[in-house]
Amino acid sequence: MASTETTPAKDAAGVEAGLDALETTATSRPTLRQTFTGKILPPVIALAVVLVVWTLLVPTVDDPSKLPSPAAVGDAFKDAWLKGELLGYIWTSVSRGLLGFLFALVIGTPLGLLVARVRFVRAAIGPVLSGLQSLPSVAWVPPAVIWLGLNNSMMYAVILLGAVPSIANGLVSGVDQVPPLFLRAGRTMGATGVKGIWHVVLPAALPGYVAGLKQGWAFSWRSLMAAEIIASFPDLGVGLGQLLENARTASDMAMVFEAIILILFVGIAIDLLIFSPLERWVLRSRGLLVKS
Amino acid sequence: MATTTTLAEADQSVGYAARIEHVSKSFATPGGRQLVLDDITLDVAPGEFVTLLGASGCGKSTLLNLVAGLDRPTSGSIATDGRPALMFQEHALFPWLTAGKNIELALKLRGVAKSDRRDRAEELLELVRLKGAYGKRVHELSGGMRQRAALARSLAQESRLLLMDEPFSALDAITRDVLHDELTRIWEETGLSVLFVTHNVREAVRLAQRVILLSSRPGRIAREWEVGIPQPRRIEDAPVAELSLEITDVLRGEIRRHGQH
Ligand SMILES: Nc1ncnc2c1ncn2[C@@H]1O[C@H](COP(=O)(O)OP(=O)(O)OP(=O)(O)O)[C@@H](O)[C@H]1O
Numbered sequence: 001m002a003s004t005e006t007t008p009a010k011d012a013a014g015v016e017a018g019l020d021a022l023e024t025t026a027t028s029r030p031t032l033r034q035t036f037t038g039k040i041l042p043p044v045i046a047l048a049v050v051l052v053v054w055t056l057l058v059p060t061v062d063d064p065s066k067l068p069s070p071a072a073v074g075d076a077f078k079d080a081w082l083k084g085e086l087l088g089y090i091w092t093s094v095s096r097g098l099l100g101f102l103f104a105l106v107i108g109t110p111l112g113l114l115v116a117r118v119r120f121v122r123a124a125i126g127p128v129l130s131g132l133q134s135l136p137s138v139a140w141v142p143p144a145v146i147w148l149g150l151n152n153s154m155m156y157a158v159i160l161l162g163a164v165p166s167i168a169n170g171l172v173s174g175v176d177q178v179p180p181l182f183l184r185a186g187r188t189m190g191a192t193g194v195k196g197i198w199h200v201v202l203p204a205a206l207p208g209y210v211a212g213l214k215q216g217w218a219f220s221w222r223s224l225m226a227a228e229i230i231a232s233f234p235d236l237g238v239g240l241g242q243l244l245e246n247a248r249t250a251s252d253m254a255m256v257f258e259a260i261i262l263i264l265f266v267g268i269a270i271d272l273l274i275f276s277p278l279e280r281w282v283l284r285s286r287g288l289l290v291k292s
Numbered sequence: 293m294a295t296t297t298t299l300a301e302a303d304q305s306v307g308y309a310a311r312i313e314h315v316s317k318s319f320a321t322p323g324g325r326q327l328v329l330d331d332i333t334l335d336v337a338p339g340e341f342v343t344l345l346g347a348s349g350c351g352k353s354t355l356l357n358l359v360a361g362l363d364r365p366t367s368g369s370i371a372t373d374g375r376p377a378l379m380f381q382e383h384a385l386f387p388w389l390t391a392g393k394n395i396e397l398a399l400k401l402r403g404v405a406k407s408d409r410r411d412r413a414e415e416l417l418e419l420v421r422l423k424g425a426y427g428k429r430v431h432e433l434s435g436g437m438r439q440r441a442a443l444a445r446s447l448a449q450e451s452r453l454l455l456m457d458e459p460f461s462a463l464d465a466i467t468r469d470v471l472h473d474e475l476t477r478i479w480e481e482t483g484l485s486v487l488f489v490t491h492n493v494r495e496a497v498r499l500a501q502r503v504i505l506l507s508s509r510p511g512r513i514a515r516e517w518e519v520g521i522p523q524p525r526r527i528e529d530a531p532v533a534e535l536s537l538e539i540t541d542v543l544r545g546e547i548r549r550h551g552q553h
């Protein structure tokens with residue numbers, strides 16, 4: 001076999017380029033059609049099935065005021081929309097929920113960092129903090145009403161008590177799961193102390209932190225709804241929880257359904273619009289999520 | 293006994309890249325203290341390429357961690373010429389940064405001005421032949437490319453001593469061959485001192501000026517060889533194979549000794 005004359009260095013470069021090309025594969029974006037059949041179609045079908053089953057169930061219930069038809073609920077939505085109140089209900093609750101969540105973020109983040117990094121603080125409040133996650137936040141409504149009265153600060157207090165533990169715990173578990181290898185690599189590069197926390201610990205803990213934020217939002221929303229239902233008071237403005245409570249007092253089942261559907265969908269929508277994309281972005285940029 | 297870890301001042305030149313004197317290390321285990329390293333004395337000269345060879349579990353990584361300052365010796369002293377860079381067996385690149393930003397972080401922590409970092413990172417990527425990889429995430433790189441990016445990040449620290457802990461052991465033979473060529477070229481170009489850990493005898497002979505064999509349990513320096521074969525070498529070269537055979541025989545003897553009691 002005839003061999004061509006190459007210097008070792010040139011040869012290495014050529015082989016290397018070949019190996020790199022072999023080992024990296026190009027990924028393509030999903031087509032519109034794939035997105036439609038994979039992401040949009042399934043929930044649409046599920047919704048259609050629910051509506052059909054619901055419609056079939058309506059005639060089997062003897063008291064029509066107990067189970068309104070989908071059309072009656074649709075009318076309730078239309079009414080609220082035409083009266084220009086629908087967006088108002090949603091905005092009252094969403095603005096409270098998000099503002100409360102931001103407060104929880106501002107408190108929960110440093111708290112989580114303290115618990116994760118300071119041994120004394122962890123021993124002192126770590127178990128309580130993770131235990132608090134399983135305490136239903138409704139339990140905070142009565143004391144909050146007594147301490148703060150029927151006002152917006154009471155709502156925020158309940159949101160905080162519901163969401164801060166989730167956010168702090170998410171950060172703690174994120175920090176706990178930082179691979180020691182990264183910490184050691186950081187130390188050999190001179191990232192110690194505050195630099196180590198900023199350049200290594202926090203970015204490495206981000207997936208756990210974002211999972212905590214996601215759960216924190218769910219808890220914020222739940223706590224807020226509990227507070228609005230239990231402590232509804234006309235001066236506070238009508239949010240979705242109050243809407244549900246008002247519908248119950250008026251025995252208006254269509255409106256009850258309207259309120260429940262709104263609470264469910266607004267909670268899901270915020271998650272889909274803010275937290276899920278955030279989480280996917282964090283995971284995908286680290287190769288922790290396979291593109292589907 | 294004194295246990296000191298000394299970093300020489302950056303501008304004052306010392307006669308060694310690393311000086312390891314009478315270093316012992318033991319760990320507390322459920323069955324009592326286990327002596328892992330026993331009285332290791334070893335100098336790495338400036339610009340020298342030394343490989344540390346030994347069976348699995350003989351304490352090679354432990355020794356490297358001590359030299360890197362990640363752990364303290366139980367007794368003895370270690371001095372290095374500045375803070376050494378350490379390249380781990382796993383690439384240890386940060387997955388939240390691109391290849392280029394990983395290198396820039398090392399530059400930043402060393403105090404390189406922001407305006408110079410980008411150019412320097414591109415230069416280093418070129419040095420390890422990863423020119424187009426600046427914006428690539430770690431998971432988008434192949435195993436060999438990751439090790440090269442990790443090498444570039446270690447080089448960014450501009451340490452005079454590079455510690456390498458079996459950096460190529462997870463790679464296939466062809467990629468490893470290529471990286472041996474690269475490492476030799478970079479070592480010759482930069483005048484770095486390298487302390488390279490491996491349990492692959494041929495790899496040790498292929499790369500080093502001096503091969504040091506550690507015995508196991510506890511780890512002691514069993515023997516050392518000067519490798520006089522001129523670079524560039526190939527792992528298949530007859531002189532490399534011949535010396536490897538000799539070293540392997542001694543290594544086998546060391547391991548067999550453990551089976552006898
Ligand atoms: N932190 C520790 N605590 C207790 N024992 C340890 C610790 N670190 C290492 N050892 C022990 O020290 C011995 C040497 O470990 P080390 O990782 O240095 O081996 P090695 O030579 O690098 O092996 P390999 O080639 O498999 O990487 C092992 O028996 C290990 O169990």
Ligand SMILES: [Mg+2]
Pocket residue numbers: 352353354457
């Ligand atoms: Mg090891």
